[in-house]
Amino acid sequence: MVLERVKTGIEGLDKMLNGGIPARRHVALYGGPGCGKTSFGFEYIYRGAKAGENGVYITLEETPDEILDNMRNTFPMMSDVDSLMEENKMEIAKPDKLGIEGVAEILEDRIVNNEAKRVVIDSLTIVKVMTRDIADYRQTLFEFLSLLRNLDCTTITTVEASKISKESVEYEIEHFVMDGIINLYNLDRGDKRIRALEIFKMRGTKHSRDLVPFKVTPSGIKVYVGEKVF
Ligand SMILES: Nc1ncnc2c1ncn2[C@@H]1O[C@H](COP(=O)(O)OP(=O)(O)OP(=O)(O)O)[C@@H](O)[C@H]1O
Ligand SMILES: [Mg+2]
Incomplete structure (x- = not known):
């Protein structure tokens, strides 16, 4: 049987994923501040909306207007984002209840009433902060994953990484429970920083294991597959 995949639509990334994220899998997008997590997630939803797959972008910290303003400025090519939202092909929502209850x-x-297939949750960090201790967080994550597994959607959840370097990955609970992990880096190259990413794991599919450079450009994120990070 051919594995059903969800094409992210992000230039270069689907090639690294051998076609896309396996359908109904739940991926964590890790990165430090300003690494591009929100831009990545938003483009995933936008490309889906354009390709006929409805999506919902759930923001847990910033307001939907802030996200929209920033993304309009980052990606001027998304001039049709308003009409996609009017047609209910994509939506930016902020739950009024805290924690996973509001997300649920x-x-x-939206999955039942609007056939949403793509979901972004930005970010898991607020959920983590709200938990009392590691055992409570483990329990919350477990409930979160059970919720997602019962729904017909393919999700990207952003996670803020305070310490992230290619040399010393600190294993967190999310590393074990999520189906896939994509790490975004802002590498220190002396007088400048370079953006790079790697697919750290993706259950059920072959994928690239290279660290590759990427750029946030006005016409979308570009992942330079096959190029080396200098
Ligand atoms: N049009 C653009 N061209 C190039 N780079 C851009 C453009 N717009 C934004 N950026 C870069 O993208 C970065 C922001 O990315 P984004 O908001 O997606 O990161 P993030 O990981 O979500 O950050 P945070 O941790 O603050 O939530 C900015 O800090 C800026 O460096
Ligand atoms: Mg962000």
């Missing part, structure tokens, strides 16, 4: 309400509604 939005997802259950």
Whole structure:
């Protein structure tokens, strides 16, 4: 049987994923501040909306207007984002309840009533901060994953990484429970920083294991597959 895949639509990334994210899998997008997590997630939803797959972008910290303003400035090519939202092909939503309960309400509604197939949750960090201790966080993550596994959607959840370097990956609970992990880096190259990414794991598919450079450009994110990071 051919594995069903969801093409992210991000230039270069689907090639690294051997075609896309396996459908109904749940991927964590890790990165430090300003690494490009929000831009990545937003482009995933936007490309889906353009390709006929409805999506919902759930923001847990910034307001939907802030996200939209920033993304319009980052990606001037997304001039049709308003009409895609009017046609209910994509949506930016902020739950009014804190924690995974609020996320669950939005997802259950949009997946049933609007056939949303792509979901971004930005970011998991607020959920983590709200938990009392590591055991509580483990329990919350477990509930979060069970919720996602019961829904017909392919998700990208952003996670803020405070310490992230290619040499010393600190294993967190999310590393074990999520189906896939993509790491974004802002590498220090002396007088400048270079953006790079790697697919750290992706259950059920072959994928690139290279660290590759990427850029956030006005016409979208570009992942330079086959190029080396200098
Ligand atoms: N049009 C653009 N061209 C090039 N780079 C851009 C453009 N717009 C934004 N950027 C870069 O992208 C970065 C922001 O990316 P983004 O907001 O997606 O990161 P993030 O990982 O979500 O950050 P945070 O941790 O603050 O949530 C900016 O800091 C800026 O360096
Ligand atoms: Mg962000």
